[in-house]
Amino acid sequence: xxxxxxxxxxxxxxxxxxxxxxxxxxxxxxxxxxxxxxxxxxxxxxxxxxxxxxxxxxxxxxxxxxxxxxxxxxxxxxxxxxxxxxxxxxxxxxxxxxxxxxxxxxxxxxxxxxxxxxxxxxxxxxxxxxxxxxxxxxxxxxxxxxxxxxxxxxxxxxxxxxxxxxxxxxxxxxxxxxxxxxxxxxxxxxxxxxxxxxxxxxxxxxxxxxxxxxxxxxxxxxxxxxxxxxxxxxxxxxxxxxxxxxxxxxxxxxxxxxxxxxxxxxxxxxxxxxxxxxxxxxxxxxxxxxxxxxxxxxxxxxxxxxxxxxxxxxxxxxxxxxxxxxxxxxxxxxxxxxxxxxxxxxxxxxxxxxxxxxxxxxxxxxxxxxxxxxxxxxxxxxxxxxxxxxxxxxxxxxxxxxxxxxxxxxxxxxxxxxxxxxxxxxxxxxxxxxxxxxxxxxxxxxxxxxxxxxxxxxxxxxxxxxxxxxxxxxxxxxxxxxxxxxxxxxxxxxxxxxxxxxxxxxxxxxxxxxxxxxxxxxxxxxxxxxxxxxxxxxxxxxxxxxxxxxxxxxxxxxxxxxxxxxxxxxxxxxxxxxxxxxxxxxxxxxxxxxxxxxxxxxxxxxxxxxxxxxxxxxxxxxxxxxxxxxxxxxxxxxxxxxxxxxxxxxxxxxxxxxxxxxxxxxxxxxxxxxxxxxxxxxxxxxxxxxxxxxxxxxxxxxxxxxxxxxxxxxxxxxxxxxxxxxxxxxxxxxxxxxxxxxxxxxxxxxxxxxxxxxxxxxxxxxxxxxxxxxxxxxxxxxxxxxxxxxxxxxxxxxxxxxxxxxxxxxxxxxxxxxxxxxx
Numbered sequence: 123x124x125x126x127x128x129x130x131x132x133x134x135x136x137x138x139x140x141x142x143x144x145x146x147x148x149x150x151x152x153x154x155x156x157x158x159x160x161x162x163x164x165x166x167x168x169x170x171x172x173x174x175x176x177x178x179x180x181x182x183x184x185x186x187x188x189x190x191x192x193x194x195x196x197x198x199x200x201x202x203x204x205x206x207x208x209x210x211x212x213x214x215x216x217x218x219x220x221x222x223x224x225x226x227x228x229x230x231x232x233x234x235x236x237x238x239x240x241x242x243x244x245x246x247x248x249x250x251x252x253x254x255x256x257x258x259x260x261x262x263x264x265x266x267x268x269x270x271x272x273x274x275x276x277x278x279x280x281x282x283x284x285x286x287x288x289x290x291x292x293x294x295x296x297x298x299x300x301x302x303x304x305x306x307x308x309x310x311x312x313x314x315x316x317x318x319x320x321x322x323x324x325x326x327x328x329x330x331x332x333x334x335x336x337x338x339x340x341x342x343x344x345x346x347x348x349x350x351x352x353x354x355x356x357x358x359x360x361x362x363x364x365x366x367x368x369x370x371x372x373x374x375x376x377x378x379x380x381x382x383x384x385x386x387x388x389x390x391x392x393x394x395x396x397x398x399x400x401x402x403x404x405x406x407x408x409x410x411x412x413x414x415x416x417x418x419x420x421x422x423x424x425x426x427x428x429x430x431x432x433x434x435x436x437x438x439x440x441x442x443x444x445x446x447x448x449x450x451x452x453x454x455x456x457x458x459x460x461x462x463x464x465x466x467x468x469x470x471x472x473x474x475x476x477x478x479x480x481x482x483x484x485x486x487x488x489x490x491x492x493x494x495x496x497x498x499x500x501x502x503x504x505x506x507x508x509x510x511x512x513x514x515x516x517x518x519x520x521x522x523x524x525x526x527x528x529x530x531x532x533x534x535x536x537x538x539x540x541x542x543x544x545x546x547x548x549x550x551x552x553x554x555x556x557x558x559x560x561x562x563x564x565x566x567x568x569x570x571x572x573x574x575x576x577x578x579x580x581x582x583x584x585x586x587x588x589x590x591x592x593x594x595x596x597x598x599x600x601x602x603x604x605x606x607x608x609x610x611x612x613x614x615x616x617x618x619x620x621x622x623x624x625x626x627x628x629x630x631x632x633x634x635x636x637x638x639x640x641x642x643x644x645x646x647x648x649x650x651x652x653x654x655x656x657x658x659x660x661x662x663x664x665x666x667x668x669x670x671x672x673x674x675x676x677x678x679x680x681x682x683x684x685x686x687x688x689x690x691x692x693x694x695x696x697x698x699x700x701x702x703x704x705x706x707x708x709x710x711x712x713x714x715x716x717x718x719x720x721x722x723x724x725x726x727x728x729x730x731x732x733x734x735x736x737x738x739x740x741x742x743x744x745x746x747x748x749x750x751x752x753x754x755x756x757x758x759x760x761x762x763x764x765x766x767x768x769x770x771x772x773x774x775x776x777x778x779x780x781x782x783x784x785x786x787x788x789x790x791x792x793x794x795x796x797x798x799x800x801x802x803x804x805x806x807x808x809x810x811x812x813x814x815x816x817x818x819x820x821x822x823x824x825x826x827x828x829x830x831x832x833x834x835x836x837x838x839x840x841x842x843x844x845x846x847x848x849x850x851x852x853x854x855x856x857x858x859x860x861x862x863x864x865x866x867x868x869x870x871x872x873x874x875x876x877x878x879x880x881x882x883x884x885x886x887x888x889x890x891x892x893x894x895x896x897x898x899x900x901x902x903x904x905x906x907x908x909x910x911x912x913x914x915x916x917x918x919x920x921x922x923x924x925x926x927x928x929x930x931x932x933x934x935x936x937x938x939x940x941x942x943x944x945x
Contacts, residue, residue, distance in 0.1 A: 141175060155173055171187050179195070236260055452481070469522070727790055826850060
């Protein structure tokens, strides 16, 4: 055991004098010291800890956890050894240490096995006592933990110093009170007090016997923002209270004042600008000769920073002991000084392995996201907090995603003193995000595969349909026998019905994927309506119906719009009306409802007196694959896509559709479209003009399907055109170079070189003829990308198989009439 008897007697006496000057021995428990002891047990995870002070004969405990006795003989004290040095004194296993194995605390009372203490050293270098932690099992601290224990001991010493300073202020006030009470020269004493008070940094307030302010010093104004004029003649408590002030405490001190008792309190108050401020108030009551209150003197200290530090300690204590989030403390340069157990479990690294290193250099050895980490470190050096998400690695090499929130801790000069990181494992969240991105990419791939499948199927089905429908047209035009006409019409109807079903499916897919766009050209609404009515007459008569057109003559002859999509909408609605009506009337009403200089608004109504639609089904009929009754598909046929496509097409026109129906009475569908006006009306050609236009014109058909060539030759030859054919791209190039053609129909999918490549080669030949000859694509593809390729390779247009003879005639009229005008 250290022999203090051999120390210079003057040194021990000076230490004892320094200790007694703090007036701390045998005082009640105080919360600030209890919090520091509690923090020590939480950081070091020990069941016992205490703050002890060594006087002449004993070790006295100011605050303790896990220890009931308040004092121990100095000779049986571990602290006796601790105060002999300047660093942490540690006993790993007291039961196996001859110095301590017989101590009652080791052998009987507490069964201590482990002890570590840090000396409480004052500003003059005297060790007054120690902050110690103890356990009932052997242990050993590493260097970082010893450093933390020494820092906590310094915090204890800081609280002792503050407490000593507060006591000295109280003693000064008491001495002043004694002088004031003993002397009858109150006026002179007050002047002296005013002079002294004006020179100190603490606020001084003098109140009269009624607790009303009579004088304050300059420091009071600096601390609270109130001047003497603001507070004179008023109760100070009424001015500095606010929403969060403890009013019960305020009432208690007023009660003490009425009883002529002095008091000391810490209270949350408010400055003149209503900012919160913590004040420590030392109140002294001055009595006259008769024992009545003559005045009150209050010394007020701003302890806001102290309260903030205590709160931060409490928060740090709670975080360190309770949270599952990783906590890392670094110095001002970002060097790790401490981590909690949660971070050790999260990363696999121990505190010993992380201390002395920048966290990013250990957890991101391959330096993922270099720029992000560099930017974050620059922020911390500039006193800025930051939050980042970064990929790192555990000790075993397992990838892990971290969410890091960094907060710099500043000193009184505004400089970074240390940094605190809160670190969470977000690997699972990042995995879910990755899976969502992959699922989206997979969905896009499936969408493209679906589009390609539909295009291929369209080509494969449309090619034979072209032969079926084309041959049917030819047979009907070649004066068939009367007995064959019905059969041919059935064949034509069936082929066109299959084509409509295919078109419904493909159109719906294009609308759903946003790949359908309106094509705006001038057209005649009246001509379109008449063509539709005429084309439906055969179907109308089958059910014994009548089909009527009511067309408003005020509608302009020409408007701008997508004629083909409007045709599709009207054909869908009229087709349904005819299909669901027997021996009745179907009407198409087209009326002008409004117009201005730029556009005309036209209303379309399709009315019938057929089977009607039940009221409860009317809101569902525009959904895909939906029909009003379950027996409709079986009895009348159809895909259930027609009305869904109709609604979506009208949405593209920015037009809504309404339905008015009574079951068994009939149905009316209506919609309005605003068409832009056109300044150049077009005039349709007559039959004689077309025949003159076509006569002698040379047309080349390029197609690897001989049936398609046969059908095209027969149709075109009837119009007076000279038709030649090529079965592949190479043959087409040879023929175009040897013969001058007026127009070329080019199939897209052919063996060898396809239609795109063939057209590109033709356009690259250096002669005006090869660059300007009209080349029209014959295609069964519905891919939007193919439409871009038509333009890119130099084609002038396209016709979708199976083609309609009337559409071919209109297309030829357009190109050949332009050619004639140029000549």
